[in-house]
Amino acid sequence: MKPPVFDYQDPASVEEALELLARHGAAAKVLAGGQSLMPLLNLRLARPEVVVDINRIDALDYLTEESGWLRVGARVRQRRLEREAEVRRMVPLLTEAVRFVGHPQIRNRGTVCGSLAHADPAAELPAVAVAVGARLVARSRSGVREIPAEEFFTGPLTTALRPDELLAEARFPCTGPDWGWAFLEVSNRHGDYALCAVAAGVRAGDGRIQDARLAYAGAGPVPVRLREAEAALVEHSDLEEGIRAASAEARRVLQPDGDLHASSEFRRHLAAVLTARTVRLAWTRARTRSGGAHA
Amino acid sequence: MATRWLGAPIKRNEDPRLLVGQGLFVDDVQLPGMLHAAVLRSPHAHARIRRIDVRRALEHPDVLLVLTHGDLPPSLREPLPKLIPHPDLKHHKTQYALAPDKVRHVGEPVAFVVATSRYAAEDALELVEVDYEPLPAVVDLEEAAAGRPALVHEDIGTNVAAHSVQRVGDYEAARARADLVVARRFVVDRGCASPIETRGVVAQWDPRARQLTVWDSTQAPIPIRNGLAALFGLAQKDVRVIAPDVGGGFGPKIMMFYPEEVLVPLAAMRLGRPVKWIEDRREHFVATNHERTQIHDAEIALDREGRILGVRTVFLHDAGAYIPYGLIVPIVAECTLPGPYRIPNYHAEFRAVFTNKTIVSPYRGAGRPHGVFVMERLLDLAARELGMDRAEIRRRNFIQPHEFPYDVGLIYQDNAPLVYDSGNYPAALERALEEVGYCRWPEEKARYRAQGRRVGLGFACYVEGSGIGPYEGCRVTVEPSGKVYVATGVGTQGQGHATSLAQVVAEALGVDVGDVHVVTGDTGAFGWGTGTFASRAAVVAGSAVHLAAQAVRQKALQVAASLLEASPEDLELADGRVRVRGAPSRSVSLGEVARAANPLRGVIPAEWEGPGLEATRYFAPPRGTFSHGVHAALVEVDPETATLRFLRYVVVHDCGTVLNPLILDGQIHGGVAQGIGGSFFERLVYDDSGQLLSGSFMDFHIPTAVEIPEVEVIHQETPSPLNPIGAKGAGEGGVIPVPALLAQAIEDALDDLELEILRMPLHPDALFELIQKASRRTP
Numbered sequence A: 001m002k003p004p005v006f007d008y009q010d011p012a013s014v015e016e017a018l019e020l021l022a023r024h025g026a027a028a029k030v031l032a033g034g035q036s037l038m039p040l041l042n043l044r045l046a047r048p049e050v051v052v053d054i055n056r057i058d059a060l061d062y063l064t065e066e067s068g069w070l071r072v073g074a075r076v077r078q079r080r081l082e083r084e085a086e087v088r089r090m091v092p093l094l095t096e097a098v099r100f101v102g103h104p105q106i107r108n109r110g111t112v113c114g115s116l117a118h119a120d121p122a123a124e125l126p127a128v129a130v131a132v133g134a135r136l137v138a139r140s141r142s143g144v145r146e147i148p149a150e151e152f153f154t155g156p157l158t159t160a161l162r163p164d165e166l167l168a169e170a171r172f173p174c175t176g177p178d179w180g181w182a183f184l185e186v187s188n189r190h191g192d193y194a195l196c197a198v199a200a201g202v203r204a205g206d207g208r209i210q211d212a213r214l215a216y217a218g219a220g221p222v223p224v225r226l227r228e229a230e231a232a233l234v235e236h237s238d239l240e241e242g243i244r245a246a247s248a249e250a251r252r253v254l255q256p257d258g259d260l261h262a263s264s265e266f267r268r269h270l271a272a273v274l275t276a277r278t279v280r281l282a283w284t285r286a287r288t289r290s291g292g293a294h295a
Numbered sequence B: 001m002a003t004r005w006l007g008a009p010i011k012r013n014e015d016p017r018l019l020v021g022q023g024l025f026v027d028d029v030q031l032p033g034m035l036h037a038a039v040l041r042s043p044h045a046h047a048r049i050r051r052i053d054v055r056r057a058l059e060h061p062d063v064l065l066v067l068t069h070g071d072l073p074p075s076l077r078e079p080l081p082k083l084i085p086h087p088d089l090k091h092h093k094t095q096y097a098l099a100p101d102k103v104r105h106v107g108e109p110v111a112f113v114v115a116t117s118r119y120a121a122e123d124a125l126e127l128v129e130v131d132y133e134p135l136p137a138v139v140d141l142e143e144a145a146a147g148r149p150a151l152v153h154e155d156i157g158t159n160v161a162a163h164s165v166q167r168v169g170d171y172e173a174a175r176a177r178a179d180l181v182v183a184r185r186f187v188v189d190r191g192c193a194s195p196i197e198t199r200g201v202v203a204q205w206d207p208r209a210r211q212l213t214v215w216d217s218t219q220a221p222i223p224i225r226n227g228l229a230a231l232f233g234l235a236q237k238d239v240r241v242i243a244p245d246v247g248g249g250f251g252p253k254i255m256m257f258y259p260e261e262v263l264v265p266l267a268a269m270r271l272g273r274p275v276k277w278i279e280d281r282r283e284h285f286v287a288t289n290h291e292r293t294q295i296h297d298a299e300i301a302l303d304r305e306g307r308i309l310g311v312r313t314v315f316l317h318d319a320g321a322y323i324p325y326g327l328i329v330p331i332v333a334e335c336t337l338p339g340p341y342r343i344p345n346y347h348a349e350f351r352a353v354f355t356n357k358t359i360v361s362p363y364r365g366a367g368r369p370h371g372v373f374v375m376e377r378l379l380d381l382a383a384r385e386l387g388m389d390r391a392e393i394r395r396r397n398f399i400q401p402h403e404f405p406y407d408v409g410l411i412y413q414d415n416a417p418l419v420y421d422s423g424n425y426p427a428a429l430e431r432a433l434e435e436v437g438y439c440r441w442p443e444e445k446a447r448y449r450a451q452g453r454r455v456g457l458g459f460a461c462y463v464e465g466s467g468i469g470p471y472e473g474c475r476v477t478v479e480p481s482g483k484v485y486v487a488t489g490v491g492t493q494g495q496g497h498a499t500s501l502a503q504v505v506a507e508a509l510g511v512d513v514g515d516v517h518v519v520t521g522d523t524g525a526f527g528w529g530t531g532t533f534a535s536r537a538a539v540v541a542g543s544a545v546h547l548a549a550q551a552v553r554q555k556a557l558q559v560a561a562s563l564l565e566a567s568p569e570d571l572e573l574a575d576g577r578v579r580v581r582g583a584p585s586r587s588v589s590l591g592e593v594a595r596a597a598n599p600l601r602g603v604i605p606a607e608w609e610g611p612g613l614e615a616t617r618y619f620a621p622p623r624g625t626f627s628h629g630v631h632a633a634l635v636e637v638d639p640e641t642a643t644l645r646f647l648r649y650v651v652v653h654d655c656g657t658v659l660n661p662l663i664l665d666g667q668i669h670g671g672v673a674q675g676i677g678g679s680f681f682e683r684l685v686y687d688d689s690g691q692l693l694s695g696s697f698m699d700f701h702i703p704t705a706v707e708i709p710e711v712e713v714i715h716q717e718t719p720s721p722l723n724p725i726g727a728k729g730a731g732e733g734g735v736i737p738v739p740a741l742l743a744q745a746i747e748d749a750l751d752d753l754e755l756e757i758l759r760m761p762l763h764p765d766a767l768f769e770l771i772q773k774a775s776r777r778t779p
Ligand SMILES: Cc1cc2nc3c(=O)[nH]c(=O)nc-3n(C[C@H](O)[C@H](O)[C@H](O)COP(=O)(O)OP(=O)(O)OC[C@H]3O[C@@H](n4cnc5c(N)ncnc54)[C@H](O)[C@@H]3O)c2cc1C
Pocket: A029, A030, A031, A032, A033, A034, A035, A036, A037, A038, A074, A100, A101, A102, A103, A106, A109, A110, A111, A112, A113, A114, A115, A116, A117, A118, A120, A122, A123, A124, A125, A161, A165, A166, A167, A168, A191, A192, A193, A194
């Protein structure tokens, strides 16, 4: 478990990093927290010629709010999402989800953008990005583009990033006031990638769900948002009926692969179960936030 | 005696050093000019090797040596030694240092590369070209037993290595009389130990002194030394094997030989430079022995009152590709199955079968969890059929405290009759049931149910064979500094021997336990012994330590008597001094006694038996000693997600005299954790082509502190009459009954479903399937 020979570069500026990516293209790999890349290197599953380490680039270490968006720079560690109370206020789903990512040791190194760029279909943060409609800022020497989360994830461990692009920032829209969010996951052991995870958000109004978001991890090749299930929640004035319909929709639509940890059938079952549990939780939170505790 | 060290909860002598990172593990050994090795392993489960071309690897500028089978000396071209023969083991096939013409499991060594760094060595592995002709892989155990789809070893014409039968009484006759017979098939799947420190070997050859020194993360340094001396034609005195700090053993580190244990010394001798090989985790999953797959077709025959008339188990044991360790695991399984119960008629029969998988040898429990799983499940099922309480059926069948020694009627793994020495089985069960509130459980459970929670209570009983022979030895030396040095042949892999054995000495000599330094696992310090296995160190080595320490004590009294001009009977040892009882001013330190015992001039009296305050003693137990215990737990099941949470875990544990309850608790906590891991989280899954699918910690899920409950340990002490300290083994009691307990607890939690748990380990997916099927069965 030793990597093959590679060239190592640790630029101090974004420009230098982009220059290196432009020069080496697909032969280069960005090193952020290294929590996924280092195992891949050691197992010789990734064989880049050049590793571009972005850990020296201080300019990428920011977590700020701007015009209703939470902007997370590429060097921000996952642990910061848990530590900064502001994150819970702005994008509560991030705070909820990040505690399911590995263990504190992992999150102390692993970055938010690294998790998104790595695009494991069972990872938590990509599902959050899809659920809230995050926008991912890709930079290369030829410019900047903003990619909606749902278009970013194109397959297992593949994204819309071009080889010369750096995922410089992830932008998460701040939650609206009447929204409640919940994230639940089933894994064999705490800290593992999800057998199935569900991110849910509902907007409460007039004692019912007015708007909803449902996204799933571990339920397909990419994190998926289920608009059919969201619609079911909004259509039914009775919460439990809506939940039943949304769960059935999840079970019907999702086509996860089976593997040694969970059959496709078990994953679909979990998707349905977690749909119900997250929506109930999100609903309770939405009502608390909107101040309306009445029926 | 001023202080009583034996039985005291003393913190471990070894911890300060280990906790600050000052341990010496094999990978910490750094020698000038050291080279690094890597092993090319078979990617196929079963294939013929047509051709190996190492030329490109040899051209790598950093590579110094590439070995394939043909490059080995004649003694290493043969299969490696057979460890433990048995008359029923017809085909004792053992592994090769490097595969000659065929590979028989993924991970089997094919070539060995030595380079200036591990990185370069791994680069060079990619340059070795091997032309394989893949053969059908023998993966499924039942198919394998029938010789399909291929033969792992063609020359023997079968995949069955051994067929063995043991009988007590007449099971068939008992069955014919029975009011109830319950028969089921039970399956226990593969698992592995996963010590924090993987295996590793460093070897250094001094060509002038003709001395070979080997650092090996092994549980059996002395047998390794003896074997290396034989294979390399050296005197045993010229080979020193050191098992320094060992980061966990759990059984698989006693093998003799893993291929690397001979290849690394060979390379060091060929190159005249030290060579290091450290197993990485990916290698560990396929190259370090596994355990556990057994398929039992078992039945129990009872009368109407729930009394056991007989038990039969006919099982298949998956040996893996070779069977160096012989039949220990299946024999221990069949001998552990009867447990604490009177079973007048017993039929145990097994076939040990070759498959194209990693070799199987004992792993903590070593067949015991399998036996206990089968027996406890049979009792649970029988109780259900009889409408009887599951505790009551056990009470009716326990061997009673007055029935010891109790001859089970079988022959155990040490080829001696299986005779339980002592114990109190009913008391242990009652204590455990009381602790978890068994008599109030129906109401308690209903309360949980009312909250929408599914909580089950499970318990399981076991007897653990331990402390078998042949022998261990110990030398105790008091130096003029007053410090006591203890050397014994058993290695230590985290069991705390530097403390528990020191306590035995401190007790005998009246010194502070911190002044007793224990050296284990260095053949240069003590050269006789077998190893740390079968929960025997405290019992066998502990007894040898006791005998040696008592001998030193006698000598200290003798020598001090002449110094103090008193008679030995009037002396006492305390606080590191020998004192005249009742006259505290007349005393002499143990260090002074040591100096007096080794004079530069004068005469040594014959009764001193030689110079110095030193003695060496051996202990050879007549047969094994039998610990026992009961685990009981409350387990919450989420039937929707098929996941579990332990709410309480209680262990009542009887291993005779307790040397150090803190260390014992640690042994049990670790064992329970491993038992839980092996019952619900960790799985070795092979596909049809014999590839291991769960060969990394991403997929092989060792539970963490989040999953493992706090374990409450209650010690019951029924001393063993078979050794001077009354101790019994404690190494495996933590793991043994966990699968049985978990199965019972889950069934209890989900008792409105017709659910039978007959296979271990479970995992969420498997539990989900069981629940789905059961739900469909009951309207
Ligand atoms: C024991 C363990 C448990 C884990 N459990 C979980 C879990 O439960 N859930 C989970 O989601 N993850 C888990 N992870 C993975 C962890 O979250 C990683 O941190 C994350 O997947 C990658 O982030 P990183 O910063 O470490 O990226 P790296 O490992 O440095 O990089 C990962 C990949 O992304 C690319 N990359 C990284 N940053 C950028 C960028 N800014 N622009 C372009 N490409 C980039 C790299 O080139 C590489 O291909 C676990 C990891 C470990 C070791």
